[in-house]
Amino acid sequence: MPASQRRYDPDRRARIVRAALDVIAERGVAETTHRRVAAAADVPLGSMTYHFATLDALLADAFSLLADTVSARFTERLAAAATVDEAREAVVDLIVDESWATPRNMLLSYELYAYAARNPPLRRVMQAWMAQSQAALRRHFPPDTAKVLDAMIEGLSIHRSVDAEPMARDQIRAVVERLTADPAGAVPGAGQR
Amino acid sequence: MPASQRRYDPDRRARIVRAALDVIAERGVAETTHRRVAAAADVPLGSMTYHFATLDALLADAFSLLADTVSARFTERLAAAATVDEAREAVVDLIVDESWATPRNMLLSYELYAYAARNPPLRRVMQAWMAQSQAALRRHFPPDTAKVLDAMIEGLSIHRSVDAEPMARDQIRAVVERLTADPAGAVPGAGQR
DNA sequence: TCCCGATGCGTACATATGTACGCATCGCCT
DNA sequence: AGGCGATGCGTACATATGTACGCATCGGGA
Structure with missing residues (x-):
């Protein structure tokens, strides 16, 4: 036996x-x-x-899985929004909600950033991830705004995971509204100079 | 001999x-x-x-040095600004300029994030770093704005270091202006709704 | 049904690593 | 001037690690 x-x-x-x-x-x-x-x-x-074949190959696969999983969740959450207002709320959720910016996910992201910085294939994975996120945001916002929003989500998520007293949901919503308000629309020439 | x-x-x-x-x-x-x-x-x-005493002790000292150095540079750059407009420009510089968001610094930051996530003392170092940055920003902007700006700098810097085609300086200036525009001030009711 | 290639499993081995230790040497304080 | 404690230096050693290898076993296609 x-x-x-x-x-x-x-x-x-x-x-x-x-x-x-x-x-x-x-x-x-x-x-x-x-x-x-x-x-x-x-x-x-x-x-x-x-x-x-090698430990690095395993890490590469693992991080790719991470990117795919998180990216899919991100896209899914945004796709569920029908109007621009709902999209804005979705963005707020992605920052504040415990379902996406999980401690675990943040942690894994940090590890990925560090690892990818020295690993071209993984770097491309990260770029694809970013591209995917921005594409999802472009379903609701113009391209430039999408880029900015994506960066803002990144920054706020990180700071939220570090800061002892993170920003309140209302404040974050205000920021998102500021960034997504249409400047050409309501009051022409207002924001310039 | x-x-x-x-x-x-x-x-x-x-x-x-x-x-x-x-x-x-x-x-x-x-x-x-x-x-x-x-x-x-x-x-x-x-x-x-x-x-x-141990390798971790060395790493802790190294990361503390990083935080102190970069934080000092950050504060210095902002302290050089006399007016709010100059402060805005300083913020743009901190994101775009090669003197702060160096590839090296970004890389080291990623390593620090990953390391600090599992290391309480280093976590406190990071929090102190963030607090210091926000204090520097508060010399020119209200507290809430300072927090948001800090997060935005973080996010944009990271995306800049990853993105194949990063945002242009003008776009970034526009974002900073949006975030720092006084809603109650110049054009009453402009940005709202 | 049969068999062979894919998959499972245990182990071996060279190497790199963290850390401890003992001795040598010199600056600095009294 | 003297000596002692701090600092420099080389080396030893137990351990953990990446990776290779050989054999066993089974599933699924012919």
Whole structure:
């Protein structure tokens, strides 16, 4: 009787990738090792090198999964908005709501930023992520505004995760309104000079 | 004749800390080791454990130095502004100019974010950094605006460092003006509704 | 049904790493 | 002037890590 059964385990590969994200979230890239991920995914060490040529390859897959997942959620939330006002509210939600700017997601994003800064393929993943976000915003706002909003979401989310006393929802809504108000519309020439 | 002279080397400790930042910038926290920092600072390995109880202690000192340095520069640039218009221009500079949002600084910031997320003392360092930035902004803008501006600087800087085609200076100035325009002041009722 | 390639599993091994330690040497305080 | 504590320096060592490898086993296509 063998100490451990051989398992039939399709989608083991996917499970390893998810486990990698867990380990990164809990320990950081610096302490993410084959053995820790293997333990988290409940697979033997040998399985790591079988499914992934190198540790960096695994990290790349993990971060790509992160980008896809979070990006999809972002797009979904914005697609649910029918009017511009609803879109504005969606943006506020994305910043304030606990469902997107999760501590875990913020943490993973930081790790990704640091990692991608030195890794061209991952850099492209980040760029694609940004492009996707802006595309989602462009469904409701003009291109320039979309870019600005995207950056604002980024900045406010980060500060929210660090600041001891984060801004109130109302303040954030006010900011979003300021950034999305149509300058050419209501009062021509007002904001200029 | 000994292979290497014993050196008189005050401020060796400070040099090690600076070298640590160099290594982090070049290799990332994940690949920052005693030996690499020692080589970068041109000191023997034994010197590391003499000056720093642990590798984490060294990293903490390095990141604190980063925060102090960058924060001072930020404050300095803003203090140079005499009028609100000049302050606005300073903010634009901080985002666009190559002197603050250096690739190196951005990179180091990412590493810090990731590291601080799991390290309470460093977290406090980050909070102090943020507080300092906002205090500098409050010299020219009301508190709420200062917070928003700070977040906007963060977001735009990051996106600038990732985006293949970053926003033009004029666009950024327009954003800053939008965020800092006094709604109650110049053109009553203009920006509302 | 059969078999072969894909997948599972354990282990080995060279290397890099954090940290401790012992001794040498010199600046600085009295 | 003297000595002592701080600082410099080399090295040792246990451990963790990335990766390779060999064999076992099973599922699914021919």
